[in-house]
Amino acid sequence: MKAVSVDNLNGVVNQFIITTPKGQYFQSYDSIIVFVPANSxxxxxxxxxxxxxxxxxxxxxxxxxxxxxxxxxxxDNGTYKLTNLN
Structure with a gap:
């Protein structure tokens, strides 16, 4: 089993940081907002x-x-990618 952890962002309800072997996700309510890959x-x-x-x-x-x-x-400069995370 792979380790997954879920924490509230700054202790705020409905704002989550989800850490998996693939990377970190920021979730607001029921929607994934950001994914930061572990592989840079x-x-x-x-x-x-x-x-x-x-x-x-x-x-x-x-x-x-x-x-x-x-x-x-x-x-705009391509450092971040817009995609469907949900």
Whole structure:
């Protein structure tokens, strides 16, 4: 059995960090927002939910350690990939 852990982001209900051997996921409520691969691959954001609401955005920013503008720049320059994570 592979180890999987689930923690609340900053102790906040409905905001989760899920750690698996494949990498780390940030989940807001029932939606995966971000995936950070363990193999140093390209960070992936859900194409629909990454900027879904102010609450999602606030905790996405904390998870990634950057502002929405920085995240948008990373999407625009190809550092991050938009994809369907749900």
């Amino acid at each position: 691959g390209k960070i992936q954001l859900d194409e629909y939910y990454w900027a879904y609401s102010k609450t999602t955005g606030r905790y996405r920013n904390i998870f990634l350690g950057e502002t929405k503008a920085e995240t948008q720049r990373n999407i």
